[in-house]
Structures are given as structure tokens and as C-alpha cells.
Amino acid sequence: MFLFGLGTIPLMIAVIYLGRFTKGNFRKNIQKAIPVFVFLLEFYLFKRFRFTLYIYFRTSFIFCGR
Secondary structure: OHHHHHHHHHHHHHHHHHHHHHHHHHHHHHHHHHHHHHHHHHHHHHHHHHHHHHHHHHHHHHHHHH
């Protein structure tokens, strides 16, 4: 956990400082891209969850003899 924090803190600081230097069109493009990335992440996590449930129930039927 400590190593994760060591990598995360500098990244957050870099984002803060880079945010001050971005202007105009670049910032607008980033703001337009954020909902797309959120949707793609949501879709990926949903599909992974459904696949995990499928594997769980599939194996439980096999081991239960059904």
C-alpha cells in the first residue's frame, strides 16, 4: 500500500500542475473525452462482472452434479 501511495502522490501533483498550463482547445477536448472514457470503463467493468458470475454459476453446477 505504501508503494502504491508513492506512485500515486507524484501523479496527482503532476496533474494539478499540468492543469494550470493547459489552455483553450486542449482543455475542451479533454473535457469532451472524459465521458467517453468513463463509459468505456463502466462497460469493461460490467462485462467483467457478468463474465465472473457466469464462470461462478457454471462451475457451481458442474461441481454440484447438475
